[in-house]
Amino acid sequence: MATTLRRVLEYVEDQAGAVSLAQMARELGVPRPLLQEMIDYWVRRGRLREAGAASCGTCGSASLCPAAAFVLKRYEPVNGGAEQAVCACAAE
Amino acid sequence: MAARSYSIALAGNPNVGKSTLFNALTGARQHTGNWPGKTVEKKEGRTLIDGREVLVVDLPGTYSLAACSIEEVIARDFIVQEQPDAVVIVADAANLERNLYLALQILELGAPAVLALNMADTARARGLRIDTEALSAALGGAPVIETVGSRGVGIDALKAAIARCASRPSRVPFALDYGAQLEAEIAALADQSAADPALSARYSPRWLALRLLEGDASVPVSAELRAAASAAAERLAAALGDDAELLIADARYAFIGRAVARAVTHTSADVSPSERADRIITHRIWGLPIFLGLMWLVFQFTANVSAPLLDWVDGVVTGPVARWAAALLGAGGLGGTWVESLAVDGVIAGVGGVLVFVPVLMTLYLAIAVLEDSGYMARAAFVMDRVMRALGLHGKSFLPLLVGFGCNVPAVYATRTLENERDRKLTGFLATFMSCGARLPVYVAFGAAFFGAQAGQLTFGLYLLGIGAALLTGLAFSRLIYRNQPAQPFVLELPPYRWPRPRGVARQVWARTRSFIYNAGTIILACAVVIWLLLALPASLDLRAFNAVEPEDSVFGTTSQLIAPALAPAGFGDWRAAGSLISGVIAKEVVIGTMSQVYSAEAPDDDPDAATPTLLEDIGEIARSLGEAIVLTAQEAINIVPRTVNVIPGVKLPEADLLGAGDKGAEDTTALGTALRGAFTPLSAVAFLVFVLLYVPCMATVGAMRQEFGGRWALYQIGYTLLLAWAAAVIVYQGGLLLGLGA
Numbered sequence: 001m002a003t004t005l006r007r008v009l010e011y012v013e014d015q016a017g018a019v020s021l022a023q024m025a026r027e028l029g030v031p032r033p034l035l036q037e038m039i040d041y042w043v044r045r046g047r048l049r050e051a052g053a054a055s056c057g058t059c060g061s062a063s064l065c066p067a068a069a070f071v072l073k074r075y076e077p078v079n080g081g082a083e084q085a086v087c088a089c090a091a092e
Numbered sequence: 093m094a095a096r097s098y099s100i101a102l103a104g105n106p107n108v109g110k111s112t113l114f115n116a117l118t119g120a121r122q123h124t125g126n127w128p129g130k131t132v133e134k135k136e137g138r139t140l141i142d143g144r145e146v147l148v149v150d151l152p153g154t155y156s157l158a159a160c161s162i163e164e165v166i167a168r169d170f171i172v173q174e175q176p177d178a179v180v181i182v183a184d185a186a187n188l189e190r191n192l193y194l195a196l197q198i199l200e201l202g203a204p205a206v207l208a209l210n211m212a213d214t215a216r217a218r219g220l221r222i223d224t225e226a227l228s229a230a231l232g233g234a235p236v237i238e239t240v241g242s243r244g245v246g247i248d249a250l251k252a253a254i255a256r257c258a259s260r261p262s263r264v265p266f267a268l269d270y271g272a273q274l275e276a277e278i279a280a281l282a283d284q285s286a287a288d289p290a291l292s293a294r295y296s297p298r299w300l301a302l303r304l305l306e307g308d309a310s311v312p313v314s315a316e317l318r319a320a321a322s323a324a325a326e327r328l329a330a331a332l333g334d335d336a337e338l339l340i341a342d343a344r345y346a347f348i349g350r351a352v353a354r355a356v357t358h359t360s361a362d363v364s365p366s367e368r369a370d371r372i373i374t375h376r377i378w379g380l381p382i383f384l385g386l387m388w389l390v391f392q393f394t395a396n397v398s399a400p401l402l403d404w405v406d407g408v409v410t411g412p413v414a415r416w417a418a419a420l421l422g423a424g425g426l427g428g429t430w431v432e433s434l435a436v437d438g439v440i441a442g443v444g445g446v447l448v449f450v451p452v453l454m455t456l457y458l459a460i461a462v463l464e465d466s467g468y469m470a471r472a473a474f475v476m477d478r479v480m481r482a483l484g485l486h487g488k489s490f491l492p493l494l495v496g497f498g499c500n501v502p503a504v505y506a507t508r509t510l511e512n513e514r515d516r517k518l519t520g521f522l523a524t525f526m527s528c529g530a531r532l533p534v535y536v537a538f539g540a541a542f543f544g545a546q547a548g549q550l551t552f553g554l555y556l557l558g559i560g561a562a563l564l565t566g567l568a569f570s571r572l573i574y575r576n577q578p579a580q581p582f583v584l585e586l587p588p589y590r591w592p593r594p595r596g597v598a599r600q601v602w603a604r605t606r607s608f609i610y611n612a613g614t615i616i617l618a619c620a621v622v623i624w625l626l627l628a629l630p631a632s633l634d635l636r637a638f639n640a641v642e643p644e645d646s647v648f649g650t651t652s653q654l655i656a657p658a659l660a661p662a663g664f665g666d667w668r669a670a671g672s673l674i675s676g677v678i679a680k681e682v683v684i685g686t687m688s689q690v691y692s693a694e695a696p697d698d699d700p701d702a703a704t705p706t707l708l709e710d711i712g713e714i715a716r717s718l719g720e721a722i723v724l725t726a727q728e729a730i731n732i733v734p735r736t737v738n739v740i741p742g743v744k745l746p747e748a749d750l751l752g753a754g755d756k757g758a759e760d761t762t763a764l765g766t767a768l769r770g771a772f773t774p775l776s777a778v779a780f781l782v783f784v785l786l787y788v789p790c791m792a793t794v795g796a797m798r799q800e801f802g803g804r805w806a807l808y809q810i811g812y813t814l815l816l817a818w819a820a821a822v823i824v825y826q827g828g829l830l831l832g833l834g835a
Contacts (some may be wrong), residue, residue, distance in 0.1 A: 002333075003334060003338065003339065003342035004342055004345065004346065005338055005341060005342045005345065006334060006338070006342075012581055012582075012583055013581060014581070015581035015582070015583075016481065016581065017477055017478065017481045017581060017582075018474055018477040018478070018581075018582055018583075018584050019581070019582075019583055019584070020370070020374065020474060020583070020584050020585075020586050021583060021584070021585050021586070022367045022370060022586065024583060030349070031189060031349060031352070031353075033187055033188075033189035033190055034189045034345060034348060034349050034352075036189075036190070036585075037189055037190060037193065037345060037348075038345060039583065040155075041341055041345075044160075048583075074582050074583060074584045074585065075582060075583040075585075076581065076582035076583070077581060077582075
C-alpha cells in the first residue's frame with residue numbers, strides 16, 4: 001500500500017487544474033497542518049515546487065504591482081524533475 | 093561546595109518565540125557572537141535554576157536536523173558534540189504538527205529534552221486544548237510544559253522540568269516504531285555502528301542507523317558501514333516499493349498525526365469558518381454565480397456611488413477652474429489668444445476631462461481592495477481557473493487575466509509566470525480583452541449620459557463581454573494550438589477570510605489612483621496638447637487660420653473624417669468619435685480627454701450676458717456643491733440595497749432621497765454627458781463602448797506584447813482586435829436596429 005506521502009504527491013499530480021489545500025486535506029483525510037508538512041517534504045525533494053504569483057520581476061515594486069494583490073501560495077509538480085534526496089545538499 | 097553548573101540548549105523551528113523564551117529565561121544576562129567559523133549568530137545567556145548557574149545556548153531556528161542548511165548543521169553538531177544537559181525544544185503550540193518533526197529528531201538523537209509549548213495563549217484562543225500528559229506519554233515521557241514566553245507564563249514550570257531532565261543519570265533515546273522491515277535494518281546497522289566505540293561514544297547507534305538510511309552523507313562513518321546502509325536501503329526499496337528516506341519520513345508524519353490526534357482537542361468546530369464559507373463560495377456550481385454577483389455589486393457601487401462626486405469634480409474643473417485660468421491669463425494680457433485656448437480647451441478640457449473620473453476609479457479600487465484584503469480575490473482566481481478549464485483553456489492563465497482588470501501592461505508581463513511560450517503568448521493575447529481601469533472612464537461617461545441608474549449594469553455587462561471575448565478567443569486558439577494538451581495540476585493555499593484592514597485598503601487605493609493621476613499628468617497631458625494642436629491647425633496648413641479654424645476643417649477633423657465612414661455601420665460614423673478612437677490607441681483614457689476637447693471646441697460659449705461669479709462666490713459654490721455631493725454619495729451607497737433587491741421581479745423597495753431631489757443622484761449633468769447625448773443614441777453608444785472594449789489595446793500594452801512575444805505577434809493582435817471590435821460593434825448596432833432598439 002502506498003505511503004501517505006506518496007498518496008499526497010500522486011493526488012497533486014492527478015489533478016486536472018487547481019485544487020485548494022483545504023479540499024485536498026478533506027479528500028485525503030490528512031489534517032491540514034500535516035498536509036502542509038508533507039507538501040513541504042516534496043518541495044524539498046524537488047517533486048513539487050512553490051510558485052509565487054507575482055514573480056514576473058518587471059518592476060520590483062510590490063506595493064504598486066497589481067499582481068501582488070493576487071499572490072497566492074501555490075504548489076505544482078515539477079514535470080520531468082529528477083527526485084532528489086532531502087539531504088542531497090549535505091554532502092559537503 | 094558550590095553546586096555544579098550545567099548547560100542547556102534551546103532548539104526549535106523559526107518563528108516559534110524561541111528568542112522570547114530565551115529572553116524570559118536569561119533576562120539581561122546575554123552574550124551575542126557568531127558560531128565558530130560561521131556567520132550565523134550565536135546567543136548565550138545565563139540563568140539560575142535551583143541555585144545552580146545554567147548556561148543557555150540559543151540554537152539557530154531549524155525545521156529539522158537533516159543537516160541540509162548551515163543552521164541545521166550547527167544545531168545538530170551542538171547537540172551531538174557538546175551534549176548539553178538538556179535540550180528545550182520550543183514549539184508553537186498552535187502549530188504542533190509543524191514542530192513535532194524536529195522534536196522527534198532531537199528525541200531520537202538521545203538528547204534529554206523538554207518540550208516547551210510556547211504561545212499557548214494563541215493556541216487556546218484558536219480553540220486548541222493540549223493534553224500535555226498525553227503528549228508527554230506519546231513522546232516517551234519527555235516533559236511537556238505550556239509557556240507564554242512574552243508574558244513569562246510557565247517559565248518556573250519550565251525551569252523545574254529542565255532541572256529534573258538535567259539531573260537524570262542516563263539517556264535513553266526515544267525509539268519510534270518504524271515497522272518490522274525497517275526496524276530489522278535499523279537494528280542491524282545500529283549493531284554495526286555500536287561495534288565502533290569511537291562512533292558510539294558520539295552518536296546514538298539507532299540515530300546513526302536512521303541517518304544512514306536517510307542518505308545523510310555528512311555523518312563521518314566507515315566505508316563499510318556506509319555500504320551496509322546502501323545495501324539495506326536497496327533491500328527496503330525492493331521490499332516496500334519506496335526509498336528508505338521516504339518510508340522513515342512517512343512513519344514520522346504518521347506518528348505526529350496520531351500523537352496530535354490523541355493530545356489535542358478542538359473546543360471550536362474542527363472546520364474553520366473560512367473552510368465552511370469556502371464550501372459554498374468556491375463550490376463548483378455556486379462559485380461562479382457568487383463571483384458574478386459580487387462583480388455586479390462592485391460595478392453598481394462604482395458607477396452609482398461615485399456619480400455625485402464625479403459631477404462635482406466636473407463642475408469644478410469646467411466651471412471655476414476654467415474661469416480662473418482664463419482670468420489669470422487675461423490679467424497677463426493673454427486673454428483670447430492661442431495660449432488661453434491651449435490652457436482651457438487643451439489642457440483643462442483634456443487632462444481635466446480625464447481627472448474628473450478619479451472618484452470613479454477610487455471607488456472601483458476601493459471595492460477591489462476590500463475584496464482582495466478580505467481574501468475573496470484568491471477565491472475568484474480559484475473559481476476562474478475552473479471556468480477556463482471547462483472551456484479548454486490553460487488553468488494557470490487566470491492570474492494574468494485577473495491582473496488585466498487593473499492594467500493590461502503588467503498582465504502581459506505577468507505571463508512570465510507561465511513556463512510554456514505558447515501559453516505565455518496566448519495568455520498575453522487574451523489579457524488585453526480584460527477591461528482595464530483606463531477603459532472605465534469611457535464606460536462611466538457613456539453610462540451616466542445614457543443609462544442613469546442602470547450605468548452599473550452596463551459597466552458590468554462590458555466587463556463580462558471582455559471576459560467572454562477572451563474565453564471565446566482562447567477556446568478557438570486552444571483548438572488550434574493546444575490540442576489534447578492536459579490541464580496542469582496545482583495546489584492553492586487559500587488564505588483565511590478576514591476583515592479588510594483600513595490601512596492596507598487605503599494603501600492599495602492610493603497606489604493605484606496615484607498611478608492614474610501620474611498618467612494624466614504625463615501621457616494624457618502630452619496627448620491633450622497634441623490633439624489641441626491638430627484641432628487648431630487647419631488642414632490647409634494655412635497658419636494665418638491657426639486656432640481660428642472650424643474643428644471639422646482642422647488636421648484632426650479632416651483625418652478623422654477619412655476613417656469615420658468605416659465606422660458608420662457600427663452607428664458612430666461621426667468624425668469626432670473616429671478621432672477619439674484614434675487618440676485612444678495611445679491610452680484608453682485619452683478617448684474621454686479627446687471627446688472633452690472636441691466637444692468643448694464646438695460647444696457654444698457661455699451666455700455673455702450672464703454675470704461671472706466672483707472668486708468668493710465660486711468658492712462658496714464649490715463648498716456647497718461638495719456638501720451636496722457627499723450627501724448624495726451616501727444616498728447612492730444606501731440605495732445599492734434596494735436597487736439590488738429590486739432586481740427580483742415583483743419586488744419594489746423604496747430608495748432613499750436624502751435631499752428630496754428625486755433621482756438627481758443618477759442624473760448626468762456634466763458638459764460631456766450633454767454633448768454625448770446630442771451625438772449618440774443609446775444603441776450607438778453601446779456599440780461605441782463595445783468597440784472601445786475590444787479594439788487595439790493602448791500603446792504601452794502593444795509595446796509590452798512586442799517586447800515579450802515579438803513584433804509579429806503584436807501586429808497579429810492589433811489586426812485581430814481591430815477586426816473583432818469592428819465586427820462586434822456592427823453586430824450590436826445592426827442587431828439593435830433589427831430589434832427596434834435604434835431610437
